[in-house]
Amino acid sequence: MTAPRLAVLRVLELAERPLSHAEVVARLALQLPRGDEAVWDRATVYRNLVALESVGLVRISSHAGGIGRYELVRRREGCTHPHFVCDDCGIVSCLPEAEVVTKRNTRWSKSLRSAEVQFVGRCPSCSGA
Numbered sequence: 001m002t003a004p005r006l007a008v009l010r011v012l013e014l015a016e017r018p019l020s021h022a023e024v025v026a027r028l029a030l031q032l033p034r035g036d037e038a039v040w041d042r043a044t045v046y047r048n049l050v051a052l053e054s055v056g057l058v059r060i061s062s063h064a065g066g067i068g069r070y071e072l073v074r075r076r077e078g079c080t081h082p083h084f085v086c087d088d089c090g091i092v093s094c095l096p097e098a099e100v101v102t103k104r105n106t107r108w109s110k111s112l113r114s115a116e117v118q119f120v121g122r123c124p125s126c127s128g129a
Contacts, residue, residue, distance in 0.1 A: 004040070007031070008048045009057065009072065017093050018061045018069035018083065021046055062092045064118060082117035088126040095119070 011027045012019065019027070021042070028040045049070055052058040062069040064085040069092045081096045100117050103109075 002048075004044060005048050005052060007040075008045060008052060012058060012070060012072040015071070017091065018071040020067050020069050021049060024049065024070065061094075062116070062118060064092055064120075065090065082119060084119045084121070084123065086123035086126055087120060088122055091123060091125075092118075093123065 007028060008024060011024050011031075015027075025040060025042055025045050028045065049058060053060065053070070057073055058070050059073050060068040061071045062083050062085065064083075071094070081094055082098050082100055084093045084095050085091075086093075100115065102112075102115075
């Protein structure tokens, strides 16, 4: 485990929602002393996200708008909560209080590897609620 990978994991651990590659880069830049930006070039951060996903420590929880958003894998059995995508600000939020329930014994149950459920609309911040 390299220092850049640990730093990316830490950013995702502290994140309150799934983050895009650009958001991870921006948060890493805020944590660095001046002059260290070269360590966190965009390609390096992307390679680290891919490597962490390939070993199961990180997952892409949303593909809203064609942008992958990453989150730390906290439980091995997969993501069981849906996400909300705001049409206005583009923020993707976890909805852990909502649970997706499916029938267990359907003809597709043995084929199912994972699921991605997204609700789309205007978030409370954008709608003024």
